[in-house]
Amino acid sequence: MEKGRQREIAPNDSNRFVFCSSNGAHLRWLAHALSEWHVIQQELAATALLTSRVAECRPRLILLDFSGNCGDSTANCTADMIALAQMMKSKLPDVPVVAVGTMDYPEGAVAALRAGVHHFIDMTAPVVEAHDVIYKLVSAVSSPTVSVEGALITFVGARAGVGTTTLAVHLADILQQEKSVQHKDYQIGLLDLGLPACDGQLYLNVTGNFNFSDTVRNRHRLDRTLIQTALATSHSGIKVISLPRSLTEIADISSADVRSLLSQLRLYFDVLIMDLGGFSDMAFVESMVSASDQTLLVTDQSPGSLVSLSTMLKECEKHGGDASRLQLIVNRYDIRYGMSAQQIAERFSLPLAAVMPECTLRLMSSANQGKLLHEIAKHDPYVRAVHDLAEKLLNPHSEKQTSKLSSWVPSFLKP
Known part of the structure; x- marks a missing residue:
């Protein structure tokens, strides 16, 4: 001493x-x-x-x-x-x-x-x-140095098992890996809130002890140091916040608490991707939709998914939701299954944001290798579709786009 x-x-x-x-x-x-x-x-x-x-x-x-x-x-x-x-x-x-x-x-x-x-x-x-x-x-300076909010993009699955988490993880990793050299400090965050819990962590091969419940309860201490030291980080640099294994830990967390957390997180991330695949509490989902810049409803062509999508839209309307904020993604698409993607979008009066081709076999094969599909097959049709979706979501000419991304997105997203 x-x-x-x-x-x-x-x-x-x-x-x-x-x-x-x-x-x-x-x-x-x-x-x-x-x-x-x-x-x-x-x-x-x-x-x-x-x-x-x-x-x-x-x-x-x-x-x-x-x-x-x-x-x-x-x-x-x-x-x-x-x-x-x-x-x-x-x-x-x-x-x-x-x-x-x-x-x-x-x-x-x-x-x-x-x-x-x-x-x-x-x-x-x-x-x-x-x-x-x-x-x-x-010095009692509590506000962070970053003054521009990042984009918040939310994925909601029509039902569990339609591929929402897989899509959210691929989008997050592509954005993080392919950020331009001029913007090397850009940070992508994944709110891994889909069910079953922690699937996003599983696909990204990360583990973390500081979960969503911990983050909400410590939101008043949120700063860059906490984000860099406490949050789980993927090999590409994505910061991941997942649900706790025991969902009883989030029983007393309100929508207001989460919205407060989102407002703070957006000051430290350039893009926040929130996965709500399989989440059944529609009051909570609607609250998250209203806080998001863009919301993507994910379905496939199966009768069960389409019925669930119809039910979800009715529940959102019941909770005062604004359908004009929603866009549709038809996942695992194959024209041989019946209804076309455009017909599904017209049936539910939703703008069609993307059509993700059927590639269950290739996605499962890459997952069993501990990889995401673009890491082993960067020209796969599914990967190209994710790139196209990324460019559309982060289009700098979008009315809701923040200036933080205005110089970043264009050509480098293309495979």
């Missing part, structure tokens, strides 16, 4: 930060990153005693070591930090609490956010990022 950091600081020093950890290397990193502030170390002790010591320091900000190694031994101290964070919130509710950790131990970031910290500092990132996070926090 640095002896200089144990010095007494005048009571009127408004830049006093307290770092709860016995790890000297972490203190040195933090002191360097936050050099314009006074960082005092508090050695680990019993939670009640440590809380009392921190309170006596009258800190402007509290930093907790969620690295998984807070001391000189290899003992994991995450559980102690969670207890300390909760007690700090109770005893010092007006003092911001920030977690310090490392992406080598991502469980620490998830534990910290669930414990209710305000921000997370990653010690494997450049020190300037830590400085910026703290500067914004202590």
Whole structure:
């Protein structure tokens, strides 16, 4: 531990930060990153005693070591930090609490956010990022630097099993992989809210502990650091937020909560794709439709799907839905099945956004290889149809298109 950091600081020093950890290397990193502030170390002790010591320091900000190694031994101290964070919130509710950790131990970031910290500092990132996070926090700058909202595109399945999630995942991955060099920082997000839960994660070969329920409950702490550290990320860079395995965790989440989350997420993503395939709560679906820039209803040509689509449209109307906001996608299309895609669209008075050709065999074959179809057959008719859909949805001349995408979409989307 640095002896200089144990010095007494005048009571009127408004830049006093307290770092709860016995790890000297972490203190040195933090002191360097936050050099314009006074960082005092508090050695680990019993939670009640440590809380009392921190309170006596009258800190402007509290930093907790969620690295998984807070001391000189290899003992994991995450559980102690969670207890300390909760007690700090109770005893010092007006003092911001920030977690310090490392992406080598991502469980620490998830534990910290669930414990209710305000921000997370990653010690494997450049020190300037830590400085910026703290500067914004202590300067009471809560609004993100991004001022333009990204596009929100929602997919709703007429019924479970019509291929909604498969389509949403392919669209998200194509957009993320084929963003132009000039816009290398563009970020695609997938709200994997379809049923069965977590199928989007499965197709993208990602796993994550920070789920949709966690994101909603921590929306007031949402910032770029949380997004980069807590959310699951695909190999192409898509940030994925999935439903929890147990749907009882979302039982008390309201549509208003979700709409609030969407408004915040759109500040950090250029395109958000929300998959509601198989979702049967039509009041919730309608609320999400009204919050979206574009909504795609996905069906196939089977009688069951068409009956379900009719029922869904009637339910949406019952909940005050605006049918003019909806577009139709006919998936797994084969003219030999009967009704043409155009006939289906006319039957339900919906504009036809796309016709996705039947390719169940090829999609299943690629999935069994742990790949998306465009990764192994980029000129497949289904892949070309996804590219065409992407260009149509993100057309810069669309009336509802945001300026954030106005210079991005055109030619590079074509395979």
